[in-house]
Amino acid sequence: MRRMDVFEAMATRRSVRGFLPDPVPRAAIVSILEIAARAPSGSNVQPWKVRVTEGDEKARLSAALHAAHDAGTVTPRDYQYYPRHWREPYLSRRRKVGWDLYALAGVAKGDHAAGHAQRARNFDFFGAPVGLVFTIDRDLEQGSWLDYGMFLQSVMLAARGFGLDTCPQAAFCDHHDVLRAHLGIPAEEAVVCGMALGRADPGEPANRLATERAPLSDFVRFGPEA
Structure with missing residues (x-):
């Protein structure tokens, strides 16, 4: 298998919202996590913890998450992910990517049922064969x-x-009580996010989403200000 160099990997990484059911070999999952664990951490603390879920276990977890989503039961998140008060330029960026995604997924503005169904796809890990759930000790x-x-x-x-794809998913944080019950996550660990892992489905409309990036002139300064 041809391996990408780091530049190609960074340029082609995207959040995939539709996966093929093709299984991911356990050896590949292990290799991915082993190399990722070379990430830097202050004083080599290595604060990450990962639960891998596949097959029937993942199906049971997804069913429980769907039930919680449909019931509208949301557990307060372990941490505040988004700003409490949105402002520019962040608000416009958030709105644009949201409406661009919904347009591709066929969700019309004001169609709350379709929006609910689209969000529910998170809890199937968008059809990916592998789900990852990340936690961190609360006292860090x-x-x-x-x-x-x-x-x-x-x-x-x-x-x-x-040659695999992913989607990091904060949506799981709304139902971390379900994750705890099914994956044995103790109370002293905070749920950071979930992640879908597999091969992108080329026929999924949402996978045509191309997110924009601000030009360097918006966020980079060389030398002192004039």
């Missing part, structure tokens, strides 16, 4: 959460090296 501080982000990116890039 912000620096360890920064380290965790580098680990998550490393997982996604390593997956690209195997």
Whole structure:
């Protein structure tokens, strides 16, 4: 199998929202997590913990998550992911990617039932054969959460090296009580996110989403300000 170089992996990484059912070999999952664990962390703390779910176990978990989603029962998240008060330019970026995705998925503005159904697809891991759930000990501080982000990116890039795709999913945090019950996650661990892992379905309309990136002039300064 041809392995991508790091530049190609970074350029082709995207959040995939439709996967083929093709199984991912256990050896590939192990290799991805082993290489991702080389991510840096302050004082080599290595704050990441991962649960891998596949097959019947994943199907049972998905069924329970769907039931919670349909019932509208949301558990307060272990941490605040988004800003409490949105402002520009972040609000416009959020709205654009949301409406671009919904347009591809066929969800019309104001169609709450279709929006509910589209969000529910998170809980099937978008059809991916492998689900990953990431947790961190609650007593670790912000620096360890920064380290965790580098680990998550490393997982996604390593997956690209195997020709696989991923979707990091904060949606699971709304039902972390369900995750705890099915995956044996103790109370002293906070749920960071989930992630779908597999091969992208080329026939999935949502996979045509191409997210924009701000130009360097928006966020980079060279040298002192004039």
